[in-house]
Amino acid sequence: MESSDIRIKQHPILDFPERRKVKFYWEGKQLEGYEGEPIASALHAAGVKVLHKSLKRGRPRGFFCAIGNCSSCLVVVDGVPNVRACTEKLRAGMRVEMQVGVGPVPRSKE
Amino acid sequence: MKPDMLMSTGVPSKQQIDGVTPPESRRKQGPFVVIECFQEIPCDPCYHSCRFGAIKPLESLNDIPQVDWDRCTGCGICVAACPGLAIFVVDEAFSDTECLIAIPYEFVPLPEKGDPVYLLDREGRRVGQGVAHRVVPGRKPQGTPVVWVRAPNELSMEARHLLPAEKASKKAGQASDKAADQASDKASAGESLTGKGGMNCVSR
Amino acid sequence: MRRTELAIIGAGPAGVCAALEAASHGVRVTLIDREEHIGGQLVKQTHKFFGWHEKSAGTRGIVISRDLADKVKDNPGICFMGSTEVLGYYGDDGVLLLEAPAGIQLLEPERLLVAAGASEKMILFPGNDLPGVYGAGAVQTLMNVRGVRPGKSVLMVGSGNIGLIVSYQLAQAGVKVAALVEALPKIGGYAVHASKIRRLGIPIYTRHTVKEAYGKNSVEGAIIWELDDNWQGIPGTEKGLDVDVMCLATGLTPLCEFLWQAGVEMAYIPELGGFVPLYDEHMETTVKGIYVAGDAACIEEASMAMAEGRLAGLAIARSLGKVPDGEFSRKREDSLRELEELRAGPTSEVIVRGLAAMRKRLEEHLSQEHSSRQAHQPGAKPDAQQGNQQRKRVSS
Numbered sequence: 001m002e003s004s005d006i007r008i009k010q011h012p013i014l015d016f017p018e019r020r021k022v023k024f025y026w027e028g029k030q031l032e033g034y035e036g037e038p039i040a041s042a043l044h045a046a047g048v049k050v051l052h053k054s055l056k057r058g059r060p061r062g063f064f065c066a067i068g069n070c071s072s073c074l075v076v077v078d079g080v081p082n083v084r085a086c087t088e089k090l091r092a093g094m095r096v097e098m099q100v101g102v103g104p105v106p107r108s109k110e
Numbered sequence: 111m112k113p114d115m116l117m118s119t120g121v122p123s124k125q126q127i128d129g130v131t132p133p134e135s136r137r138k139q140g141p142f143v144v145i146e147c148f149q150e151i152p153c154d155p156c157y158h159s160c161r162f163g164a165i166k167p168l169e170s171l172n173d174i175p176q177v178d179w180d181r182c183t184g185c186g187i188c189v190a191a192c193p194g195l196a197i198f199v200v201d202e203a204f205s206d207t208e209c210l211i212a213i214p215y216e217f218v219p220l221p222e223k224g225d226p227v228y229l230l231d232r233e234g235r236r237v238g239q240g241v242a243h244r245v246v247p248g249r250k251p252q253g254t255p256v257v258w259v260r261a262p263n264e265l266s267m268e269a270r271h272l273l274p275a276e277k278a279s280k281k282a283g284q285a286s287d288k289a290a291d292q293a294s295d296k297a298s299a300g301e302s303l304t305g306k307g308g309m310n311c312v313s314r
Numbered sequence: 315m316r317r318t319e320l321a322i323i324g325a326g327p328a329g330v331c332a333a334l335e336a337a338s339h340g341v342r343v344t345l346i347d348r349e350e351h352i353g354g355q356l357v358k359q360t361h362k363f364f365g366w367h368e369k370s371a372g373t374r375g376i377v378i379s380r381d382l383a384d385k386v387k388d389n390p391g392i393c394f395m396g397s398t399e400v401l402g403y404y405g406d407d408g409v410l411l412l413e414a415p416a417g418i419q420l421l422e423p424e425r426l427l428v429a430a431g432a433s434e435k436m437i438l439f440p441g442n443d444l445p446g447v448y449g450a451g452a453v454q455t456l457m458n459v460r461g462v463r464p465g466k467s468v469l470m471v472g473s474g475n476i477g478l479i480v481s482y483q484l485a486q487a488g489v490k491v492a493a494l495v496e497a498l499p500k501i502g503g504y505a506v507h508a509s510k511i512r513r514l515g516i517p518i519y520t521r522h523t524v525k526e527a528y529g530k531n532s533v534e535g536a537i538i539w540e541l542d543d544n545w546q547g548i549p550g551t552e553k554g555l556d557v558d559v560m561c562l563a564t565g566l567t568p569l570c571e572f573l574w575q576a577g578v579e580m581a582y583i584p585e586l587g588g589f590v591p592l593y594d595e596h597m598e599t600t601v602k603g604i605y606v607a608g609d610a611a612c613i614e615e616a617s618m619a620m621a622e623g624r625l626a627g628l629a630i631a632r633s634l635g636k637v638p639d640g641e642f643s644r645k646r647e648d649s650l651r652e653l654e655e656l657r658a659g660p661t662s663e664v665i666v667r668g669l670a671a672m673r674k675r676l677e678e679h680l681s682q683e684h685s686s687r688q689a690h691q692p693g694a695k696p697d698a699q700q701g702n703q704q705r706k707r708v709s710s
């Protein structure tokens with residue numbers, strides 16, 4: 001599915017008004033999403049499904065519960081690991097990376 | 111015990127449908143309601159929606175609604191009020207060849223008056239073609255739009271869902287008018303283009 | 315440390331109705347939810363609800379939740395703390411640990427109501443950890459709250475009301491539902507919901523389950539097969555489905571970690587969704603002053619969650635000495651009658667059986683406790699520490 005089709009524009013019950021678009025980075029690549037939506041929803045809309053690689057066997061993981069319960073969606077945001085992509089809000093310029101296992105030791109922000 | 115057809119397939123049996131169809135004499139007289147709600151569930155908006163007292167008072171919330179055919183005017187108010195989308199109105203006296211069927215339709219795009227539509231039966235099979243005769247749009251977000259379709263007479267008790275027909279020509283020129291887009295629009299009513307139901311099964 | 319008369323964990327229909335009822339009697343309420351919005355599950359429910367006409371039947375979940383949110387905002391007796399997660403409950407001190415946007419906070423309530431709802435059950439099959447396998451709640455959140463389609467084609471697993479309704483909602487969002495599978499020989503949810511999706515052409519396979527989901531980095535397809543009488547897959551009945559999403563609607567189980575932490579007696583009652591707290595007819599658990607309502611008490615519908623919330627709110631206000639006898643018994647009767655009638659039909663038989671089993675366990679527990687108290691020193695009931703002495707037990 002192309003990203004233009006993945007966002008719902010017409011719905012019989014709901015309205016999804018246009019919101020402010022912001023640019024962010026996924027694995028170094030620039031993508032666009034709506035400001036304030038969860039990172040996971042912006043990534044999903046951009047066609048990214050694998051967010052995390054499991055600790056032991058490196059199996060791909062995406063989100064599962066989407067409400068912060070299951071930790072299936074952990075990513076590294078601006079160098080900080082173990083951020084739940086399904087609850088963390090998207091901000092302009094965010095650098096998001098796939099987390100492998102427990103992720104890197106957190107970098108302190110300059 | 112084997113579960114009945116309704117509870118194993120989601121499709122009511124012929125006997126169940128016959129049980130909610132009025133007698134022949136009443137059918138000839140004009141529009142009547144068909145309440146396809148066969149299970150005792152805690153629910154009563156149909157009763158409250160009818161201003162003509164055609165849906166009999168429920169003794170208990172879980173009772174199955176019963177119709178007083180003499181009082182039903184076929185106005186269709188209850189069609190939009192039923193949360194189970196289980197109510198239809200059928201008018202077999204509409205013309206010699208065609209009937210009218212009121213169908214709740216919570217999908218986009220909503221057909222406009224005069225648009226051709228495909229008619230689907232209770233299993234989502236395409237059984238014929240009709241025309242949107244009257245469209246009562248619902249107010250977002252609460253309303254349920256109701257489409258009154260003109261259908262061949264013999265489909266009065268068969269057709270229970272619709273799909274906009276000939277959308278490709280109507281939508282021509284739009285940027286999103288791609289084959290894939292059409293496919294997903296069809297799928298918006300869960301139906302495959304083949305009319306065999308929305309299955310995409312390959313036996314292995 | 316902040317204090318409040320009543321802390322409620324969860325601003326779903328149960329928590330909100332409890333808050334409104336308690337506040338109407340002058341109780342000062344702190345209503346906590348980790349989401350920013352009020353309404354719990356209702357904010358994702360685009361379909362119209364069943365129940366009583368007077369109690370918002372026929373109204374869409376999203377509309378009910380807006381209504382409830384407005385009422386909470388207009389109520390000066392309720393302090394709503396959104397985007398605030400309850401991390402734990404320290405039973406001995408009677409203190410809640412909260413993570414609010416402003417940071418970690420402690421809250422000491424005189425009464426606690428757990429209305430945290432439920433969590434989804436997982437099922438086992440090869441590939442169930444692949445991206446593209448989502449819980450039904452996640453699919454709903456993504457499409458109905460965020461406006462993002464979960465994929466192109468979905469296999470729905472489970473024919474309870476949630477599986478049926480989410481299938482319908484997927485179709486409304488323009489997503490194809492390739493099939494719905496159900497392991498039991500019978501559809502679990504309401505017939506009207508099942509008929510609704512059959513008309514759309516969505517096939518329902520009862521006595522079928524998932525054999526596996528496959529794909530390299532995410533779901534590329536799934537294989538389903540038929541089950542025999544011993545719940546074993548029948549070789550040769552496999553069907554391949556071209557799907558990129560699998561949506562699991564295989565049941566819910568009460569979220570009651572805080573009740574465990576508080577030392578509430580729990581029991582495994584499958585009819586009610588798994589481990590549930592023991593509670594009396596006023597929704598009070600075995601620890602005085604701690605109440606439960608909604609899906610956290612037993613997996614049911616929003617109509618029941620609301621009625622239970624009102625009942626709990628009333629009982630709590632009463633236990634704080636804020637409701638006169640006459641009003642209490644009248645309102646109490648109303649709520650109990652409402653619950654009884656909601657559960658009168660065949661679709662609630664399982665719940666009624668489960669509730670009876672739960673009450674039996676409660677009685678056993680109370681009589682055990684009673685006899686052990688008589689045998690040892692009177693008054694040294696372990697639950698009754700933590701400043702509970704001033705907490706009067708609601709007459710029951």
Ligand SMILES: Cc1cc2nc3c(=O)[nH]c(=O)nc-3n(C[C@H](O)[C@H](O)[C@H](O)COP(=O)(O)OP(=O)(O)OC[C@H]3O[C@@H](n4cnc5c(N)ncnc54)[C@H](O)[C@@H]3O)c2cc1C
Binds near residue numbers: 430
């Ligand atoms: C797809 C679907 C369809 C449904 N259809 C119907 C229907 O047609 N009719 C009907 O009557 N019912 C329906 N229901 C059921 C209904 O939604 C639930 O029974 C009802 O929402 C339960 O209410 P609740 O208040 O107990 O829990 P919830 O609505 O789940 O609310 C619980 C709240 O607690 C919060 N929470 C949990 N843990 C914490 C924590 N640690 N800290 C802070 N907050 C926390 C959550 O964020 C949530 O907002 C449906 C449910 C689903 C999923």
Ligand code: SF4
Binds near residue numbers: 142162186187189199
């Ligand atoms: S069609 Fe009109 S008159 Fe007939 S039952 Fe429905 S609301 Fe009543």
Ligand code: SF4
Binds near residue numbers: 145146154193196506
């Ligand atoms: S409103 Fe619809 S679902 Fe409810 S009882 Fe009436 S017919 Fe059945």
Ligand code: FES
Binds near residue numbers: 066073074084086
């Ligand atoms: S998907 Fe479960 S925590 Fe993010």
